[in-house]
Amino acid sequence: MDKNGYFGNWGGAFIPEVLHQTFEDLKREYIKARQDPAFWQEYLSLMSTYSCRPTPLTHAENLTRHFGGAQIYIKREDLNHTGAHKANNVIGQGLLVKRMGKKRVIAETGAGQHGMATATMAARFGFECTIYMGEVDVQRQRPNVFWMEKMGATVVPVKDGSRTLKDAINEAFRDWVTNIDDTHYVFGTACGPAPFPEMVSWFQSIIGQEAAGQIQARHGGMPARIYACVGGGSNAMGIFGRFLQEPGVELVGVEAGGKGIASGMHAVRLGGTDASPGVAQGYKTMFLQNEDGQMLETHSVAAGLDYVGVSPILADHWEKGRVRFESATDDEVMEALDLTMKMEGIIPALESSHAFVQAFKEAPGLSPSEAIIINMSGRGDKDIFTIAHAFQDPSWKAFIIQKGLEYSK
Amino acid sequence: MDKNGYFGNWGGAFIPEVLHQTFEDLKREYIKARQDPAFWQEYLSLMSTYSCRPTPLTHAENLTRHFGGAQIYIKREDLNHTGAHKANNVIGQGLLVKRMGKKRVIAETGAGQHGMATATMAARFGFECTIYMGEVDVQRQRPNVFWMEKMGATVVPVKDGSRTLKDAINEAFRDWVTNIDDTHYVFGTACGPAPFPEMVSWFQSIIGQEAAGQIQARHGGMPARIYACVGGGSNAMGIFGRFLQEPGVELVGVEAGGKGIASGMHAVRLGGTDASPGVAQGYKTMFLQNEDGQMLETHSVAAGLDYVGVSPILADHWEKGRVRFESATDDEVMEALDLTMKMEGIIPALESSHAFVQAFKEAPGLSPSEAIIINMSGRGDKDIFTIAHAFQDPSWKAFIIQKGLEYSK
Amino acid sequence: MNLEQELKERLQKKDILLMTHIVLGYPSFEVNREVVRQMVDNGVDCIEMQLPFSEPMADGPVILKANQDSLANGTKIADCLAFGAEMAAIHAIPFLFMTYYNIIFKYGESAFFAQAKEAGIKGLIVPDLPPEQGESFFRLADEQQIAPILIFAPTSTDARMRELDGFGRGFIYCVARRGVTGKKSEFGADFSDYLGRCRAATAKPIAVGFGIQDRDDIRVLIGKADMAVIGSQTIRLVDSKGAAAVGPFIAGLREASAKPQSC
Amino acid sequence: MNLEQELKERLQKKDILLMTHIVLGYPSFEVNREVVRQMVDNGVDCIEMQLPFSEPMADGPVILKANQDSLANGTKIADCLAFGAEMAAIHAIPFLFMTYYNIIFKYGESAFFAQAKEAGIKGLIVPDLPPEQGESFFRLADEQQIAPILIFAPTSTDARMRELDGFGRGFIYCVARRGVTGKKSEFGADFSDYLGRCRAATAKPIAVGFGIQDRDDIRVLIGKADMAVIGSQTIRLVDSKGAAAVGPFIAGLREASAKPQSC
Ligand SMILES: Cc1ncc(COP(=O)(O)O)c(C=O)c1O
Numbered sequence A, B: 001m002d003k004n005g006y007f008g009n010w011g012g013a014f015i016p017e018v019l020h021q022t023f024e025d026l027k028r029e030y031i032k033a034r035q036d037p038a039f040w041q042e043y044l045s046l047m048s049t050y051s052c053r054p055t056p057l058t059h060a061e062n063l064t065r066h067f068g069g070a071q072i073y074i075k076r077e078d079l080n081h082t083g084a085h086k087a088n089n090v091i092g093q094g095l096l097v098k099r100m101g102k103k104r105v106i107a108e109t110g111a112g113q114h115g116m117a118t119a120t121m122a123a124r125f126g127f128e129c130t131i132y133m134g135e136v137d138v139q140r141q142r143p144n145v146f147w148m149e150k151m152g153a154t155v156v157p158v159k160d161g162s163r164t165l166k167d168a169i170n171e172a173f174r175d176w177v178t179n180i181d182d183t184h185y186v187f188g189t190a191c192g193p194a195p196f197p198e199m200v201s202w203f204q205s206i207i208g209q210e211a212a213g214q215i216q217a218r219h220g221g222m223p224a225r226i227y228a229c230v231g232g233g234s235n236a237m238g239i240f241g242r243f244l245q246e247p248g249v250e251l252v253g254v255e256a257g258g259k260g261i262a263s264g265m266h267a268v269r270l271g272g273t274d275a276s277p278g279v280a281q282g283y284k285t286m287f288l289q290n291e292d293g294q295m296l297e298t299h300s301v302a303a304g305l306d307y308v309g310v311s312p313i314l315a316d317h318w319e320k321g322r323v324r325f326e327s328a329t330d331d332e333v334m335e336a337l338d339l340t341m342k343m344e345g346i347i348p349a350l351e352s353s354h355a356f357v358q359a360f361k362e363a364p365g366l367s368p369s370e371a372i373i374i375n376m377s378g379r380g381d382k383d384i385f386t387i388a389h390a391f392q393d394p395s396w397k398a399f400i401i402q403k404g405l406e407y408s409k
Numbered sequence C, D: 001m002n003l004e005q006e007l008k009e010r011l012q013k014k015d016i017l018l019m020t021h022i023v024l025g026y027p028s029f030e031v032n033r034e035v036v037r038q039m040v041d042n043g044v045d046c047i048e049m050q051l052p053f054s055e056p057m058a059d060g061p062v063i064l065k066a067n068q069d070s071l072a073n074g075t076k077i078a079d080c081l082a083f084g085a086e087m088a089a090i091h092a093i094p095f096l097f098m099t100y101y102n103i104i105f106k107y108g109e110s111a112f113f114a115q116a117k118e119a120g121i122k123g124l125i126v127p128d129l130p131p132e133q134g135e136s137f138f139r140l141a142d143e144q145q146i147a148p149i150l151i152f153a154p155t156s157t158d159a160r161m162r163e164l165d166g167f168g169r170g171f172i173y174c175v176a177r178r179g180v181t182g183k184k185s186e187f188g189a190d191f192s193d194y195l196g197r198c199r200a201a202t203a204k205p206i207a208v209g210f211g212i213q214d215r216d217d218i219r220v221l222i223g224k225a226d227m228a229v230i231g232s233q234t235i236r237l238v239d240s241k242g243a244a245a246v247g248p249f250i251a252g253l254r255e256a257s258a259k260p261q262s263c
């Protein structure tokens, strides 16, 4: 990150003046934390006593046999507290908030996963907490809303715009500019104005640091390729980080192909040709926007990948050819999820399943002496409503109809 | 365990003759495994690469401050793969099944948690899998059924008797006597005919072994008390095991008080006076039964504690005064769950919340220099249907009604 | 005369004996009474009366349901004991009780044996009580001279059969196959080998049960076994055609020329 | 005459200037046209015309909704530029464009500035473009002589204000408080201190915006600020009472005796 918050041509901090001082404070605090080994120690200790770090690296023996190519390893971020990599980021930011002496946190959430994680962190640290969530997502993800509320957070349904993630982000910024003095905005992914992309990537880098040691111990060397799904880009940056310095390791980001790139109903920013450079939500990256610069609606079966922008750090790696980008369609995702459940007894989140799709496409072409790592960013059992729906499971539908009738009485 | 499978006056193996040889084989294989250090090594290695062991010991600083007594520590079995301690047992039995060369596993399940864990293990080991589940539970726990099926298991709704856990156990035995040659019955708790109570406790003992080292490192000594909920007794035996040899550590089992002991709607076997010695489901223990020896219906908000029998090993410790038994009512459980979510950002399963209730009652009476451990046997987010229902959450009801209407179209 | 002697005496006159099974209190004691009468009148040699239990682990769907319905009707163990006494008093064949161990355990083993003795019951079948687990049970059986009927299974080794035989009295109950009661059995070469092994392990009469449904099944057993056990089939018959159908069904089982019965 | 000179000239004759705000294409360009006419006829000194953006991060609910509705109507940036040119040609007050940076960036900065210049636009307000991030923007502004309006906030330090002032032209837009557009502001002692700090940091005219709703608000500003900015309030007025209500409202803002307006 240069002094203006750029990574190559991407990034920056396009923020209203009222936030200027807050960002200065945040940057200072962040740099201090990075330079203070005690901070990272405290972070590691909390992650290993409150969450379950290091998360395991699972050798997927059955999938490996099935595809007959590379040894498939799965980095198990699903086993984090709250069920996804999002915990890494929020706990890190929580420690920073404590240092800054603020008492309230806010966050946006799409899938609900980051909102859950933030509400959890807030409960643990004793912060007040407000979560902004598009009204559409509130409806789709009611279980997460329930838990956030139970953990003491206020969930505000955002009724503007497309009523999804990007609108929740806008609304969170509006809260922030109003309540800057006591409030920290816990950004959920490696996007937004500097220093968020770098800071979030730093907290997530714990994934790759662990994975490097684990694959060395298990496989006896570096992996050939690493696959991660890319919504905002935080889990991808998390696992890629440590391996950027390993030229032999190919890094593959997988975006949401939705109903297919040709359909226009997708969220492919870097792996297609529909996106163009833009500036929104505080940073410059490749956005899905029309010729006037208005953001487009996106689509994915995975709410967490359904976003118009993408990490500026990834945009830089994309431009420089260090990270390759691919996409997976909704249909491919359901198939990969199905196979993974049946063969390994593991339920990846719909988001994570995107990475599985691409790994499955490429594994057969590699040799059994090579290893690949799939970053399983989260678990899918939290997504029962979406997954059972996507599979069109008739017993599930009957169950819901029945429950609905009971509650209607 | 003596040669007839007894612990003091409890236990044994009351099995039909057709199973005799199978149990002989199982006992032999189990004893061989116990004597083979390589087996436990393989078990540990699998648990640390496929599940997330060691699971953390979390210092609940906020709850500790709130109650102003003992230091409260929480053993985080919720962070296991599949979300509960049940994984420890099924993975252990899975390794044994592999050694025995069998190709099919069956299991009973009440809450669905053990069924989920078994289906998961079966997928991972490549076994065929059938899960027996009372029809009432199938209806209550549809999400778990969905996942089990997705992992390739066949879920059979049991329509006999009270159509809950004990009937599922009977039905699993019926399957077993029919298919003994290639099938192993993965018993889900520390009950049933010998060697199950001891074997399951052995696999679960990993909890207490880890906890002993962790509390030593964190607190600098042994805890004053340990709390665990008691359904069949496997998570309790798991955490108690290592501490039985520490005379200064008081062990407290918490049973389901349901709507109160006086109401008769509970599952209190050892902590009350409603149970009496009996023999059913293959073993001798304290059962909730009428004067003719017919088993009674039990009740708990937590499906996993809603069982007529209890581990014969715990019955022995109860009789000998080594383990104290208490109970928690449904209402107390909801309150403790609520408090834990709000103060620590942790969602215990309804089962586990029973242990929290008793710990919360006793913590204030202990000194801040003492530590207690609560065994958090599983996570509650899998129980959204039960928990949201129990809290009578209006938005949840509205959400379900809405979904039901969509599916009715 | 003890049970074994009595059965052996009957075997003098018949090529195979018949034992039938009823669940007490199902559908009612009145119907039980009528069914027993029809059985005895049509030449049944021995009747096992099942005391219902809420957890009949070794029984299949038909008998399981009968157990549950009987309990739902309010059947008490005391009623069963009284009914047993009544039957043994009026019919001149041996009656056995069949139940799960908890019924006896909870009643009190001594009390139960004493009552059973007084009722004139000749034997007890307890499928979930292996001899290793029943020290006091077997002692009391000996004291009260009530035969504990032990069970051989196809999975029992020769050594195990001999061990069981040492504990058993009256006769040996050989279950025809793996599984629970009620489903049809196949009587192939494996089955013959198995019966051969059973015969070699005991000098007692051997009964074969589980899935015996018609005259053909019984014909197969003649010469290989001493007694055929009809279980779920008569319950199905009573359910579908009433108690009056039992007599003809039983009579037909031994008629050399009778057509296979179905219900 | 550049924007700063023009405003200073106007300030010779008035104790405070008025700047108003419209969202282009909301509810329609026709209504915009009528609203602008009413504003100009009733003595408004300067108008900021917002080019709608799908993500108006710094705007409150009223302007946010206006942005969205305008886009839903199909408003294009080219239409907005043309409309700007039309207004500047027929009305003798300075017109500004207000928008978010992406609109300009995506249009192409050079092309945008060239068009704006040609349209006769005097200044640009881009709330999400801090000077550090706008090197080419500020260079082009200088080249084309279109004033980049910079913003002071209550959270800006004195040093930051001086830094911003170095980049700004025309006037300084002081946001009255933390938060987004549209909510009422309080003008207490803190506010006076803040305005004092603003004044000390710049020699340019200072405008105060965010939450100015009525005559009383404006009276407070006289002597402290050079220009009052009315934003959301006229949008609310047009929504509720139609374009014709704008003229009397504006006129009333400066009438010393007028009652507080409400809508
Ligand atoms: C499980 C999971 N994976 C991935 C993502 C995408 O975010 P990112 O690209 O920042 O990792 C989300 C977002 O909600 C998520 O919940």
Ligand SMILES: Cc1ncc(COP(=O)(O)O)c(C=O)c1O
Pocket: B084, B085, B086, B110, B111, B112, B113, B114, B188, B189, B190, B229, B230, B231, B232, B233, B234, B235, B236, B303, B304, B305, B349, B351, B352, B377, B378, B379
């Ligand atoms: C989370 C959890 N805890 C506890 C139990 C009770 O079982 P046990 O007493 O064997 O630990 C269950 C059973 O399903 C469970 O799911």
